[in-house]
Amino acid sequence: MLKSKKIIIGICGSIAAYKAAFLVRLLVKEGAEVRVIMTSSAKQFITPLTLATLSKNEVLSEFTANAEQGVWNNHVALGLWADLILVAPASAHTLARFSQGICNDLLTAVYLSARCPIMLAPAMDLDMYLHPSTQANLQKLRDYGNIIIDAASGELASGLSGVGRMAEPEDILQKLKHYFLPDLPLKQKRVLLTAGPTQEAIDPVRFISNASSGKMGYALAHTLTEYGATVYLISGPTHLTMENDKVTLISVRSAQEMFEAAEQYFETCDIAIFAAAVSDYTPVKKHTKKIKKSTEDLHLELSKTPDIAKSLSTRKGKHQFTVGFALETHDEEKNANKKIREKNLDMIVLNSLNDQGAGFGYDTNKVKVILAHSAEIKTFPLKSKQEVAKDIVQLIIDNYHA
Numbered sequence: 479m480l481k482s483k484k485i486i487i488g489i490c491g492s493i494a495a496y497k498a499a500f501l502v503r504l505l506v507k508e509g510a511e512v513r514v515i516m517t518s519s520a521k522q523f524i525t526p527l528t529l530a531t532l533s534k535n536e537v538l539s540e541f542t543a544n545a546e547q548g549v550w551n552n553h554v555a556l557g558l559w560a561d562l563i564l565v566a567p568a569s570a571h572t573l574a575r576f577s578q579g580i581c582n583d584l585l586t587a588v589y590l591s592a593r594c595p596i597m598l599a600p601a602m603d604l605d606m607y608l609h610p611s612t613q614a615n616l617q618k619l620r621d622y623g624n625i626i627i628d629a630a631s632g633e634l635a636s637g638l639s640g641v642g643r644m645a646e647p648e649d650i651l652q653k654l655k656h657y658f659l660p661d662l663p664l665k666q667k668r669v670l671l672t673a674g675p676t677q678e679a680i681d682p683v684r685f686i687s688n689a690s691s692g693k694m695g696y697a698l699a700h701t702l703t704e705y706g707a708t709v710y711l712i713s714g715p716t717h718l719t720m721e722n723d724k725v726t727l728i729s730v731r732s733a734q735e736m737f738e739a740a741e742q743y744f745e746t747c748d749i750a751i752f753a754a755a756v757s758d759y760t761p762v763k764k765h766t767k768k769i770k771k772s773t774e775d776l777h778l779e780l781s782k783t784p785d786i787a788k789s790l791s792t793r794k795g796k797h798q799f800t801v802g803f804a805l806e807t808h809d810e811e812k813n814a815n816k817k818i819r820e821k822n823l824d825m826i827v828l829n830s831l832n833d834q835g836a837g838f839g840y841d842t843n844k845v846k847v848i849l850a851h852s853a854e855i856k857t858f859p860l861k862s863k864q865e866v867a868k869d870i871v872q873l874i875i876d877n878y879h880a
């Protein structure tokens with residue numbers, strides 16, 4: 479994300495200047511091109527040699543590089559060169575200079591010349607930070623469009639304790655990375671996704687379930703994150719693992735548990751995809767002890783489970799988009815169309831058990847997708863579940879705002 483990004487780090491005179499060395503190192507490790515500009519007082523806290531070595535570039539501080547030979551550090555060129563300027567630590571003095579437009583050294587001149595985004599990470603003692611003039615300067619700088627990385631609370635160099643510590647280099651790095659995140663179509667979108675089968679207990683060792691592997695749902699979870707989404711994956715028991723820090727896995731067993739978990743996340747989600755093969759019936763009585771074999775027949779009384787897709791989708795808000803799945807053996811399109819209406823879905827993915835290589839357990843799938851708003855039917859050939867997931871997610875992106 480930061481690879482080849484041109485970043486100027488401005489360093490002011492503050493005890494936190496030593497943290498700038500870590501920051502430079504982290505940025506270089508991420509592949510960024512880093513140039514360091516120090517104020518003259520910053521050099522009393524950390525040497526230019528350290529920063530030149532870490533940034534692999536000469537450290538700049540003065541307007542003139544070699545006055546006798548007429549070589550100068552062109553502040554305008556530097557300001558235009560950068561993709562981002564980060565001043566860390568930003569002292570009260572330099573924040574005041576930035577807010578007033580005072581231009582009396584290289585850093586302030588570059589600041590005024592820059593057209594790129596500017597991030598400022600203040601560091602100073604508690605009372606200096608809280609002083610109305612510092613706070614007014616910070617507000618003014620925010621109003622000018624600068625991004626302020628708020629100081630943290632903790633022990634300060636003065637021995638006082640409170641707000642004023644420069645944010646930690648790792649946290650600043652995350653802010654930079656987030657800033658450079660490409661504009662993915664599902665960025666900031668929260669997706670609720672049900673997947674896998676459910677198990678309805680008969681007794682402690684027996685249950686009613688189905689052959690769903692969860693592969694389609696898990697492939698969807700990965701694909702959604704590649705497009706920028708945050709996913710809440712509510713999964714019944716599967717053999718699959720989920721290692722993706724954009725996916726929160728909520729493991730459940732029964733339809734009732736899946737329903738309760740889905741209800742919790744539904745309200746705050748933008749998109750809900752119901753890919754789980756939920757058991758339609760559950761035993762009325764769940765025996766606490768293993769049922770003993772006898773010569774008599776055994777009759778199980780079953781009750782309906784909640785229809786998660788229907789219950790949630792019929793109360794969806796204007797901004798929410800819902801997708802269901804249908805696995806049919808006959809009258810496929812007719813049944814899928816009925817389901818889309820009954821469950822108030824925006825889109826339904828239909829896979830037929832009559833198609834070779836499609837459905838439960840396979841690594842491939844062959845789907846048709848029906849869109850509620852246009853009644854359009856899209857037919858796709860047999861593909862890997864990863865590729866099918868891409869087709870489905872692309873259709874969601876195309877139709878989410880339709």
Ligand code: C5P
Nearest residue numbers: 752753754756784785786787802803804
């Ligand atoms: O009604 P049917 O089970 O065929 O509908 C399938 C769709 O409804 C799938 O999207 C499935 O995840 C969802 N469903 C559900 N809760 C149920 C049954 C089905 O969410 N109890």
